[in-house]
Amino acid sequence: MQELLRRNPAARAWALIMPSLVFLLVFFVAPLFIVLIYSFLTRGKYGGVVWQFNPENFQRALDPLYFSTFLRSIYIAVVTTLICLVLGYPLAYWITTRPPGQRNLLMLALMIPFWTNFLIRTYAWLTLLRTNTGLINVSLMSLGVIKKPLPLFANDFAIILGLVYGWLPVMVLPIYAALERLDKSLIEAAQDLYATNRHVFLRVIWPLSLPGVVAGSMLVFIPAIGSFVTPAILGGGKSLMIGNIISNQFLAAHDWPFGSALSTLMMLVMLLGTLIYFRSALREGGGV
Amino acid sequence: MSRSLLFVMLVAVVLVAVACAPPPAPAPAPAQPEQPAAAEQPPAAPEVQPASEIVLYNWSEYIDPEIYTQFKELTGIDVLEDNFSSNEEMLAKLQGGASGYALIVPSDYTVAIMIEEGMLHKLDHDNIPNLVNLSERFRNVPYDPGNVYCVPYQWGTTGIGYDSAVIDAPTSWAAIFEPDPNTPWYGRTTMLDDPRESFAAALTYLGYDINTTDEKQLQEAKEVLIRAKPGLSGYDSDTFEDLVASGENVMAHGWNGDFLVAQEDNENVAYVVPEEGGVVWVDNICIPATATPEQKLAAEMFINYLLEPEVGAQLSEYNYYASPNAAAEEILGEEFLGDPTIYPPPEVLEKLQYIEPVGEMESLYQRLWDEVKSS
Amino acid sequence: MTTETLTATQERARPQPRRLALGSWLLSGYGIVGYLFLYLPIIIVVIFSFNDSRSTAKWAGFTIDWYREMLADRQIILSLWNSLFVAIVSTAISTVMGTLAAMGLERYSFRGKLAVDSILYLPIIIPDIAMAIMLLIFFNVSGIGFEPWRVQFLGNRLAVPYSVIIGHVAFNISFVAVVVRARLANMDRTLEEAAQDLYANTWQTFRRVTLPMLMPGILGGALLAFTLSLDDFVITFFTSGAGFNTLPVRVFGMIKKGVTPKINAVSTLMLLFSLALIFISILLRTRAGDEEETIQFGM
Numbered sequence: 037m038q039e040l041l042r043r044n045p046a047a048r049a050w051a052l053i054m055p056s057l058v059f060l061l062v063f064f065v066a067p068l069f070i071v072l073i074y075s076f077l078t079r080g081k082y083g084g085v086v087w088q089f090n091p092e093n094f095q096r097a098l099d100p101l102y103f104s105t106f107l108r109s110i111y112i113a114v115v116t117t118l119i120c121l122v123l124g125y126p127l128a129y130w131i132t133t134r135p136p137g138q139r140n141l142l143m144l145a146l147m148i149p150f151w152t153n154f155l156i157r158t159y160a161w162l163t164l165l166r167t168n169t170g171l172i173n174v175s176l177m178s179l180g181v182i183k184k185p186l187p188l189f190a191n192d193f194a195i196i197l198g199l200v201y202g203w204l205p206v207m208v209l210p211i212y213a214a215l216e217r218l219d220k221s222l223i224e225a226a227q228d229l230y231a232t233n234r235h236v237f238l239r240v241i242w243p244l245s246l247p248g249v250v251a252g253s254m255l256v257f258i259p260a261i262g263s264f265v266t267p268a269i270l271g272g273g274k275s276l277m278i279g280n281i282i283s284n285q286f287l288a289a290h291d292w293p294f295g296s297a298l299s300t301l302m303m304l305v306m307l308l309g310t311l312i313y314f315r316s317a318l319r320e321g322g323g324v
Numbered sequence: 325m326s327r328s329l330l331f332v333m334l335v336a337v338v339l340v341a342v343a344c345a346p347p348p349a350p351a352p353a354p355a356q357p358e359q360p361a362a363a364e365q366p367p368a369a370p371e372v373q374p375a376s377e378i379v380l381y382n383w384s385e386y387i388d389p390e391i392y393t394q395f396k397e398l399t400g401i402d403v404l405e406d407n408f409s410s411n412e413e414m415l416a417k418l419q420g421g422a423s424g425y426a427l428i429v430p431s432d433y434t435v436a437i438m439i440e441e442g443m444l445h446k447l448d449h450d451n452i453p454n455l456v457n458l459s460e461r462f463r464n465v466p467y468d469p470g471n472v473y474c475v476p477y478q479w480g481t482t483g484i485g486y487d488s489a490v491i492d493a494p495t496s497w498a499a500i501f502e503p504d505p506n507t508p509w510y511g512r513t514t515m516l517d518d519p520r521e522s523f524a525a526a527l528t529y530l531g532y533d534i535n536t537t538d539e540k541q542l543q544e545a546k547e548v549l550i551r552a553k554p555g556l557s558g559y560d561s562d563t564f565e566d567l568v569a570s571g572e573n574v575m576a577h578g579w580n581g582d583f584l585v586a587q588e589d590n591e592n593v594a595y596v597v598p599e600e601g602g603v604v605w606v607d608n609i610c611i612p613a614t615a616t617p618e619q620k621l622a623a624e625m626f627i628n629y630l631l632e633p634e635v636g637a638q639l640s641e642y643n644y645y646a647s648p649n650a651a652a653e654e655i656l657g658e659e660f661l662g663d664p665t666i667y668p669p670p671e672v673l674e675k676l677q678y679i680e681p682v683g684e685m686e687s688l689y690q691r692l693w694d695e696v697k698s699s
Numbered sequence: 700m701t702t703e704t705l706t707a708t709q710e711r712a713r714p715q716p717r718r719l720a721l722g723s724w725l726l727s728g729y730g731i732v733g734y735l736f737l738y739l740p741i742i743i744v745v746i747f748s749f750n751d752s753r754s755t756a757k758w759a760g761f762t763i764d765w766y767r768e769m770l771a772d773r774q775i776i777l778s779l780w781n782s783l784f785v786a787i788v789s790t791a792i793s794t795v796m797g798t799l800a801a802m803g804l805e806r807y808s809f810r811g812k813l814a815v816d817s818i819l820y821l822p823i824i825i826p827d828i829a830m831a832i833m834l835l836i837f838f839n840v841s842g843i844g845f846e847p848w849r850v851q852f853l854g855n856r857l858a859v860p861y862s863v864i865i866g867h868v869a870f871n872i873s874f875v876a877v878v879v880r881a882r883l884a885n886m887d888r889t890l891e892e893a894a895q896d897l898y899a900n901t902w903q904t905f906r907r908v909t910l911p912m913l914m915p916g917i918l919g920g921a922l923l924a925f926t927l928s929l930d931d932f933v934i935t936f937f938t939s940g941a942g943f944n945t946l947p948v949r950v951f952g953m954i955k956k957g958v959t960p961k962i963n964a965v966s967t968l969m970l971l972f973s974l975a976l977i978f979i980s981i982l983l984r985t986r987a988g989d990e991e992e993t994i995q996f997g998m
Contacts, residue, residue: 045807052803053815056796056872060818063869067833068821070840081683082437083419101691105698123733130730133723143919144977145734149741150926151973152966153950159563159958160740163747163755167557168512169572171743190558204737209923210881213916217886247884251877258824265932272558273517276697283828287412288519289690292832299829306824307817379941384952389773404942405774407952417937420832421839424846424941562954570757589753 075296083290093297102281102298106305109278112192113261116199117207120256121249123200124207128248131208132215143212146205154202158269161198165189165270190272198270199260206259207252214248215241250313258306278302374622377402378426381414383607386429386478388642395629401622409562410518418443418612425612426619427626432606433520433679435474436467440681444473445611451624454631462648465606466678474608475627476648478581478639481604481668481676482521483597485568485583486575493596494575497529501548503555509574510555514567516577517559519693520679521603522549525577528600528677535680539688546692550699559697569593579605580665581645595665601675606648741970748963755958765964775949775965782945785860785935786928789867794921796868797875798913804876805883822873831937834866838938845940858943866938867928874927875920882916 075093077085096102131142149157164171165188173185188194218241226236264279282302285295380387384407392403406425408414411434418428419441430438438444449455455463455471462476484494490508494500503510515522524534526545536542557573564576565586576583583595609630611623629635636652646666647653653661661667668676682689748766752759769775800819804812822830838845847858890912894904910917932947939948946969950962 046809049803049807049809052799056800056819056876057815059796060822060869060872063834063837063865064822065818066841067830067837068825070836071829071833074836079684079687080419082441082681082686083416101695101698105694126726126729127733130726130733133726141977142730142734144922146737147922147926148970148973148977149737151929152741152744152969153947153962154930154932155947155950155954156744156962156966157740159755159954160743160747163743164740166572169570169757201736201740205926206923209919210878213878213882213919214884216915217882217912247881251881255823255874255877262825262827264828268517273560274553274556274558274697276694279828280697281694284690284694286416286828286832287410289686290412290415291687291690294687295829295832299825303821303824303829307821310820310824381941406942406944407949409952409954413936416832417835420835420937422835422845422937422941563958566754566958570754585753589759 071296071299074293075300077293079291079293081290083286083292085292090293093294094301096294097297097301102278105276105281106278106302108275109261112196112199112277113257116196116203116260117253117257119196119200120204120207121253124204124252125211125245125249127204128208128211128215131212132218139216143209146208150205155265155269157201158198158266161194161201161270162189165194165197189270190274192271192275194270194272195267195275195277198266199263202263202266203256203260206255210251210255211245211248214245218244254310254313258310261306262302372617372621374399374401374625375426375616375618376400376622377404378619378622378626379404379406379424380427380429380626381406381408381425382427382429383407384409386607386643388638391630391635391638394635395626398629399622399625401625403626418614423612423614426615426623427609428612429477429607429609430474431679432465432467432608433681435608435610437681438610438612439468439473443613445613445615445620446472447475447611447627448620448624451621452628452631454628457631457633457636457649457651459648459650459653462606465608467680468608474610475631477607477609477630478643478645479604479606479648480580480645480666481597481602482516482524482577482579483595483602484575485565485578485580485586485593485595487568487571487573487590487592488594489592490574493594495596495599497525497598497600499575499598500555500577501526501529501552503552505555511557512573513556513575514558514560514564514573514577515549515552515556516564517561519689521561522559522577522693522696523689524603524677524679526552528598528602531600534603534677535682537682537685537688542688542692546696549696553696553699565593581643584644584663584665597668597672597676599675601677603679604673604676605679744963745967745970748960748967750960750963753959755960755963765960766968769961769964769968772961774944775946778944778946778949779965779969781858781860781943782929782947785863785867785945786925789864789871789928790921790925792864793868793871793924794875794917797872797920797924798879798917800872801876801879801883802909802913805880819873819876822870823877827870827931827933830870831866831934834862834869834934835937838862845938847940847943860939860943862938862940863935863943863945866934867931870931870934871924871928874923875917878920878923879913879916882913882919886912 074085076089076091078088078090080086131139134142162170167173167185167187167189170185170188172188173182176182177185222240222244223236226240231239261277262279262282264277264283267275267277267280278298282295282298285291285298289295378401380403382405387405392405396402408417411431414428414430415434415437418425418438435444449471452475455475458471458476462479463471465471465476468474484497484499486494486509494509499507499509500513500515515525523542523545526548527534527536527541529548530541530544532538532541532545560567560576561578564573564578565582566589567573568576568583569586569590571590580595583593586593609627611620615623630639631649631651633649633651633655636647636649637655640647640652640656640660644666647656664672747755747758749761749763750757750759751762751764804816804819837843843862845860845862847860847862850857850859891904891908894908899907930947931945932951935945936948936951939945946965950965953959953962
């Protein structure tokens with residue numbers, strides 16, 4: 037056995053992967069198949085399923101109402117990811133410029149807000165953003181900066197703000213991990229060759245941090261597109277994302293097969309999108 | 325940092341190893357070793373002993389925890405509590421196969437669903453002699469005549485709460501459904517984020533049955549809901565009463581007891597059922613079909629205890645909802661019983677309707693609600 | 700490398716010290732503002748936990764009543780411990796498994812890699828409500844069930860909610876693997892090769908070279924897993940058996956009856972708890988001396 041592991045790299049790879057793979061096959065892929073099967077079944081009257089083949093669930097999912105909601109979710113998730121990237125990259129970079137001791141603290145400090153409860157943090161934003169009693173509007177009005185309250189709540193601005201807030205650390209984490217490991221001698225070499233700061237960044241730092249950027253973007257984009265609590269609370273419940281529609285099938289309409297079909301479609305789209313994104317991003321990075 | 329974090333994880337791994345070691349049998353077995361005697365008893369033996377610990381699946385802040393302590397002193401039975409935040413959540417979880425609950429507290433239409441789906445035990449009335457304490461009206465509720473499956477727990481209504489310092493009582497649903505930018509509540513009103521409740525309001529305004537399955541009426545109601553949307557600051561089922569109390573909003577579609585609790589913060593919060601009518605609802609305590617005979621017996625003892633006059637009064641004093649318990653009402657006193665917000669006068673009561681299950685039409689309700697939301 | 704050395708090398712390269720100083724000031728300023736943004740809602744939560752009113756939106760005076768109420772609430776305290784237990788256990792398991800998987804996938808190529816890759820990333824892609832429901836059905840259909848194991852531990856009755864832990868591990872493995880792989884992808888392999896040239900065996904190379912270099916990624920992944928686990932509501936709600944609650948599940952139930960400062964008090968307690976954890980680890984570290992300084996742990 038040991039001999040096999042020493043000689044055969046593929047065997048070594050499998051040995052490393054095996055625990056996760058077996059676990060996920062049993063506790064993830066098997067349940068996943070249940071969802072797949074359910075998406076072709078007929079709804080039970082009040083939840084559950086009737087074992088009767090029914091392809092209609094997928095036809096219903098292509099309905100313009102749901103399709104436009106899906107596009108809207110993609111739009112919000114893309115904007116969220118871009119903002120997280122623009123805000124998160126310099127933050128990650130800043131952390132790498134700190135002394136090692138501080139870095140550790142800063143990384144931890146990045147996650148600590150998230151050890152308090154997600155719902156509580158979202159409701160805390162409400163305290164700030166509310167139209168008439170929100171702290172921001174009240175302070176601005178009492179200072180005389182504005183006469184009418186700003187529309188900070190129950191719109192896309194609030195939803196995106198909430199999502200950016202919620203997922204920014206997840207963007208910073210992998211970018212930091214990539215930047216921190218970056219070989220500083222490369223930067224020096226570039227500078228010795230009289231590269232401008234801009235060039236050093238574009239030609240050296242950015243390409244080398246790309247794996248982190250890709251991982252971070254994925255970790256932000258995917259939960260953002262599937263989110264349903266943030267849009268419900270900060271959007272004032274006035275608009276929908278695809279996550280709301282899916283969760284409503286399970287939690288309100290008792291239509292599990294339709295919910296399963298929507299989930300399946302969403303997973304397919306995201307899997308494809310992720311693969312394409314990965315390929316192109318890594319190719320771009322690999323070119324340097 | 326890293327070292328201690330690693331240490332903590334190591335401790336955790338050891339903990340798990342220790343914890344996992346004792347039970348010799350793997351996954352499916354663990355429930356058995358605790359009550360081997362009960363499991364082995366032949367079904368012929370009718371002598372069932374009540375379980376020593378039961379779990380109540382309830383809405384949060386709905387029961388005075390003191391009641392558990394008293395019940396334990398009396399019977400030695402421990403009552404644990406889990407919470408859900410909507411009927412649908414609870415139903416989805418039980419439908420998915422969650423077991424271990426001895427008691428649940430669904431609302432009226434959910435009781436009807438659960439009866440239809442065979443998810444409830446029939447109650448053994450011999451174990452619940454205090455049933456006689458229920459008011460006549462609650463001995464024969466439409467969704468479960470004769471309390472075969474459930475015992476009413478508390479009840480209330482859905483109407484409009486408002487800030488009486490700013491506006492007069494909105495006597496018609498038109499206040500919400502005919503939005504006018506010149507009114508003080510324009511853009512400062514919420515509706516419940518619940519398809520059945522919001523459609524019920526719109527259907528009531530249109531003069532239709534709130535449980536209609538007629539697609540044309542529902543489409544009409546949808547148009548009314550879309551028309552109301554510009555005047556709303558949002559759909560909210562969780563904090564609507566706090567928002568009226570804090571002055572953020574002026575008006576809210578919501579449940580009476582919530583507005584009463586909000587009066588503690590702002591005495592100007594008031595509540596009215598519009599003249600077209602509203603929704604009446606009853607929460608009930610029942611026993612899910614998955615409960616074991618031992619759990620069922622303990623659960624029935626607890627239901628019986630809740631029906632004691634003093635305990636029923638204790639319940640209402642805690643959650644500000646009306647009691648279905650006539651014996652408890654005698655203890656609650658005039659001030660509580662005379663509050664029209666808690667106990668609507670007969671002429672209002674007449675105009676209230678129950679939400680009933682609509683079966684597969686739920687999908688249509690949900691779909692139209694999604695259209696309202698995306699408009 | 701520190702700011703000073705970076706600045707020094709740049710000065711050598713291009714004589715523009717003033718612009719650079721300004722740039723690093725701006726960057727630091729930005730960093731501080733960034734952290735303020737992250738902590739703003741937390742500050743609000745802490746402030747309103749002392750509010751003398753049921754409202755979390757309008758200040759009505761100072762009180763510590765909510766803390767009294769919270770401490771008297773047996774169920775909240777219990778759910779707090781449950782949350783920590785689940786988070787620690789599932790983080791430990793998923794960190795080990797996720798790290799191994801990341802190494803296997805990043806370091807080797809073999810047939811079927813794409814399939815393994817997809818399986819590993821799917822849990823991130825699936826909406827948590829769908830995952831929650833499917834786990835619920837799976838535990839039910841497979842007969843595994845939800846009933847927590849009740850075990851005796853140091854005289855206490857301890858509930859081990861294996862179904863919740865399994866659910867958390869299932870989504871955390873993927874997150875750990877993603878973070879660790881990002882680290883691995885960038886790692887300089889020459890050191891490992893050098894170690895092997897010096898006749899270090901595989902284990903020694905791993906223990907002495909790979910692992911320390913990988914540590915920031917592993918700890919980053921662990922931290923992420925811990926955070927996600929502590930914060931998860933949907934999957935916990937659907938996979939927990941009767942009588943087992945974590946804090947988010949408890950809080951979600953409480954919110955239906957209105958958001959009160961009692962919930963803020965619980966969050967503040969959590970915050971204090973984590974700050975205490977950090978304080979202790981700083982103490983431990985200063986005592987451990989400089990060793991870690993050279994290893995440069997990521998966090």
